[in-house]
Amino acid sequence: MNPDEFDLEDQLRQALQPKRAPAGFASKVMARTRAKQPWHQNWNGAITLAMVAGLVMAVVIPVTLASRRQEDRAIEARNQLITALGITKIQIRQVNEKISQRIKRNRPAL
Amino acid sequence: MHDVSRQSFEQIVADNQSRVYSLALHYLRDHPTAEEISQDVFLQLFRDLPRIESSAHARWWLRRAVCHRCFDETRKRKHRPRPGLEAVPEPAALNREVDSFLNDRLRRLIADLPDHARMTMILRYQEDMDPAEIAEIMKVPVSTVKSQLHRSLAVLRGKLKKQEVCR
Numbered sequence: 001m002n003p004d005e006f007d008l009e010d011q012l013r014q015a016l017q018p019k020r021a022p023a024g025f026a027s028k029v030m031a032r033t034r035a036k037q038p039w040h041q042n043w044n045g046a047i048t049l050a051m052v053a054g055l056v057m058a059v060v061i062p063v064t065l066a067s068r069r070q071e072d073r074a075i076e077a078r079n080q081l082i083t084a085l086g087i088t089k090i091q092i093r094q095v096n097e098k099i100s101q102r103i104k105r106n107r108p109a110l
Numbered sequence: 111m112h113d114v115s116r117q118s119f120e121q122i123v124a125d126n127q128s129r130v131y132s133l134a135l136h137y138l139r140d141h142p143t144a145e146e147i148s149q150d151v152f153l154q155l156f157r158d159l160p161r162i163e164s165s166a167h168a169r170w171w172l173r174r175a176v177c178h179r180c181f182d183e184t185r186k187r188k189h190r191p192r193p194g195l196e197a198v199p200e201p202a203a204l205n206r207e208v209d210s211f212l213n214d215r216l217r218r219l220i221a222d223l224p225d226h227a228r229m230t231m232i233l234r235y236q237e238d239m240d241p242a243e244i245a246e247i248m249k250v251p252v253s254t255v256k257s258q259l260h261r262s263l264a265v266l267r268g269k270l271k272k273q274e275v276c277r
Contacts, residue, residue: 008267009235015213016136016220016236021127022145029123029152033116 115159122168123152129169129237130176136232137180139221147183151175173237174247177229184225215273219266226250227258234259 130151134144154175155168162168220231226248233244241255248255 008263008270011212012216012220012231012235012266013238014210015216016132016232018128018132018236019135021131021148022141025127025131025145025148026120026123029127029149029156030120032149032153033119033156 119156119159122155122162122165122172125165126169126172127152130172132236133173133176133232134180136217136220136236137229138183139217143183147179148176151179170247173233173239177233177247180229181225215270216266219269220262223262223265227262230255230258231262 127148131144131148134147135141138144138147151172155162155172158171162171220228223231229248230244233239233247234241239247241252241259245252245255
């Protein structure tokens with residue numbers, strides 16, 4: 001190697017020797033990581049909360065829907081029963097009238 | 111984060127703070143920006159800590175991260191010029207170090223090199239990395255690193271000879 005080059009490379013190593021980091025550098029970094037920590041924790045908390053909420057919704061929504069469907073079917077059944085009772089009432093009244101008319105016709109005149 | 115991870119991160123910061131800061135400082139020649147970038151790089155590492163396998167991996171990761179952050183900063187500066195080291199007074203702690211005229215002259219000459227050649231020289235002579243390692247960090251072919259080193263040394267030697275500093 002050329003002696004000039006050797007000297008230059010050696011001088012470059014000296015010139016580019018690592019400088020000490022400014023005072024308090026490490027503690028500033030650590031403080032910034034601590035400042036970031038709650039954000040991570042909140043983020044994790046938010047994810048957990050969202051998962052729990054999702055789970056609750058997944059259970060509550062089908063149960064509510066099933067209950068409402070059952071209620072609708074009960075109301076429909078009650079309405080059908082009322083209609084059937086109404087029809088039966090009319091039929092009983094008609095039969096009753098016919099019987100009354102026949103009795104009147106068959107009664108001997110005094 | 112677990113305490114163990116925090117402790118190992120603290121150790122990584124302690125072991126590498128001067129290296130990372132110096133890489134940024136020698137490249138940018140601007141103390142506040144070098145400190146800001148170094149801190150950001152450590153915070154980036156903190157977020158990536160679960161993926162770090164060893165202290166050697168952390169050192170490699172930090173070198174690569176600071177190198178690319180410096181390139182980003184240079185790109186930004188081309189649009190928004192900022193005062194360099196010349197405009198900023200040296201901190202008291204640095205004045206105590208032996209800092210010869212020749213070393214200062216060399217640092218100024220390195221600062222005049224093109225961006226990639228400058229980082230190549232810093233990684234070679236500050237970090238004592240070989241061309242293959244530099245190529246891996248800078249994501250360029252080894253031949254490019256070798257030719258950059260060769261050309262940069264020739265440029266520096268030429269400029270120093272002109273100023274009758276080089277033997």
